[in-house]
Amino acid sequence: MKLIIAIVNNDDSNAVQTALTEGGYFITKMATSGGFLRKGNTTFLIGTNDEKVDGALEIIKANAKKRVEKEPTVPPTEMGEFFTPIMVDVLVGGATVFVLNVDRFEKM
Amino acid sequence: MKLIIAIVNNDDSNAVQTALTEGGYFITKMATSGGFLRKGNTTFLIGTNDEKVDGALEIIKANAKKRVEKEPTVPPTEMGEFFTPIMVDVLVGGATVFVLNVDRFEKM
Amino acid sequence: MKLIIAIVNNDDSNAVQTALTEGGYFITKMATSGGFLRKGNTTFLIGTNDEKVDGALEIIKANAKKRVEKEPTVPPTEMGEFFTPIMVDVLVGGATVFVLNVDRFEKM
Ligand code: NI
Ligand code: NI
Ligand code: NI
Numbered sequence: 001m002k003l004i005i006a007i008v009n010n011d012d013s014n015a016v017q018t019a020l021t022e023g024g025y026f027i028t029k030m031a032t033s034g035g036f037l038r039k040g041n042t043t044f045l046i047g048t049n050d051e052k053v054d055g056a057l058e059i060i061k062a063n064a065k066k067r068v069e070k071e072p073t074v075p076p077t078e079m080g081e082f083f084t085p086i087m088v089d090v091l092v093g094g095a096t097v098f099v100l101n102v103d104r105f106e107k108m
Numbered sequence: 109m110k111l112i113i114a115i116v117n118n119d120d121s122n123a124v125q126t127a128l129t130e131g132g133y134f135i136t137k138m139a140t141s142g143g144f145l146r147k148g149n150t151t152f153l154i155g156t157n158d159e160k161v162d163g164a165l166e167i168i169k170a171n172a173k174k175r176v177e178k179e180p181t182v183p184p185t186e187m188g189e190f191f192t193p194i195m196v197d198v199l200v201g202g203a204t205v206f207v208l209n210v211d212r213f214e215k216m
Numbered sequence: 217m218k219l220i221i222a223i224v225n226n227d228d229s230n231a232v233q234t235a236l237t238e239g240g241y242f243i244t245k246m247a248t249s250g251g252f253l254r255k256g257n258t259t260f261l262i263g264t265n266d267e268k269v270d271g272a273l274e275i276i277k278a279n280a281k282k283r284v285e286k287e288p289t290v291p292p293t294e295m296g297e298f299f300t301p302i303m304v305d306v307l308v309g310g311a312t313v314f315v316l317n318v319d320r321f322e323k324m
Contacts, residue, residue, distance in 0.1 A: 212315035
């Protein structure tokens with residue numbers, strides 16, 4: 001039995017939660033913050049059998065890994081001038097995952 | 109030394125917290141959410157000596173286990189008609205508990 | 217690889233977070249509550265290599281240990297009477313730290 005503690009960006013937390021629940025995982029979500037900018041993020045507690053740990057990590061990776069996304073930026077423009085947003089590469093996502101051994105598990 | 113992580117329903121969290129504190133346990137409470145309906149619940153961190161783990165689990169079970177309770181429901185009624193609530197069985201409570209081994213414990 | 221779970225007073229949490237971040241530690245912060253008075257406190261999750269655990273504990277101790285501080289109290293006074301606050305010794309701070317072994321660590 002393992003306890004997975006996964007810290008993901010808030011933007012990814014819904015996708016991760018939905019995918020894990022559909023994957024049959026029992027998850028508990030906590031609002032947390034961290035990192036240099038003390039940005040809000042999300043920490044999941046996922047209790048699962050040893051052989052299902054890899055599956056959970058794959059789901060987390062698929063939905064929360066660090067990746068480059070195109071995002072529109074608003075270029076500086078004079079008043080009233082029509083502007084077309086330029087798409088720029090932005091680094092998003094990223095997950096940190098700890099897997100801990102569970103001595104004893106009880107459901108009551 | 110063990111760290112007990114117990115996830116209980118919000119309705120049971122006060123009873124669990126009071127009983128554990130009276131039982132001499134040091135507890136930390138976190139507001140969390142989980143399950144299919146992403147309902148709010150409560151996660152307790154309980155650090156305790158190995159031989160006191162069973163005692164804590166019993167307290168949690170006594171105060172938070174899954175159980176059937178009678179709850180009044182409001183039957184559909186026409187306007188102004190006097191209604192008598194009917195008592196129905198409702199499944200409440202339920203706790204999920206992980207017991208982890210603590211490598212090192214410090215109080216400063 | 218270890219996961220340090222440190223519970224500190226809210227008054228100390230900023231100092232601890234800043235010092236740990238400057239020390240190069242990756243930390244996640246959770247708002248929690250605990251103790252007899254169910255006072256709000258702060259729980260940090262700190263993932264770190266085995267040989268950096270002592271360093272983290274020293275930082276936590278330096279910034280959050282139980283200590284006596286002089287705090288001004290407002291003596292009872294009649295209306296309009298000029299009062300000079302008296303400095304009294306107050307017990308502040310205090311940290312509880314659990315160090316758990318991490319089976320597996322992934323950053324994605
Ligand atoms: Ni196991
Ligand atoms: Ni022990
Ligand atoms: Ni290790």
